[in-house]
Amino acid sequence: MLSWANLLMSYGTWSEPVTGGETASISRHNVSFKKSALMGLANIPELLGRGGALFDALRRGGGRFYLATDAIVEHVNFSRLRPTLTLRIQGARLSAASRAAKENWSASKRAVYVCAGPVIPLLRARVLLNKVFSPPP
Numbered sequence: 001m002l003s004w005a006n007l008l009m010s011y012g013t014w015s016e017p018v019t020g021g022e023t024a025s026i027s028r029h030n031v032s033f034k035k036s037a038l039m040g041l042a043n044i045p046e047l048l049g050r051g052g053a054l055f056d057a058l059r060r061g062g063g064r065f066y067l068a069t070d071a072i073v074e075h076v077n078f079s080r081l082r083p084t085l086t087l088r089i090q091g092a093r094l095s096a097a098s099r100a101a102k103e104n105w106s107a108s109k110r111a112v113y114v115c116a117g118p119v120i121p122l123l124r125a126r127v128l129l130n131k132v133f134s135p136p137p
Contacts, residue, residue, distance in 0.1 A: 051098030
């Protein structure tokens with residue numbers, strides 16, 4: 001069950017049932033890029049962080065994203081509690097730090113998010129469960 005939970009938390013938005021084609025949102029993992037789209041970017045190593053800066057830079061340059069439903073990736077997820085908790089907690093910390101830096105959050109806004117931290121996974125779970133248990137489009 002933990003393996004499935006990890007799959008849904010990481011890739012649920014882009015997993016079946018889903019419609020392929022142009023999309024505003026793609027996974028930050030298990031993606032490929034056209035070489036020509038990356039050639040115009042000068043600071044790729046800096047853009048590869050957790051905050052999605054690479055996708056933002058490509059979008060600003062007129063880049064478009066596509067979901068290829070015929071592209072199948074075999075993926076292994078954690079299935080034990082300790083690695084799952086470590087992954088989720090550390091991933092959330094990295095994402096929060098990237099977002100706070102990118103959006104130049106004030107100390108008070110950071111404090112609010114720290115206090116709300118335990119609630120955020122519950123909100124994400126609600127969204128994912130709605131997707132999993134709703135009928136296909």
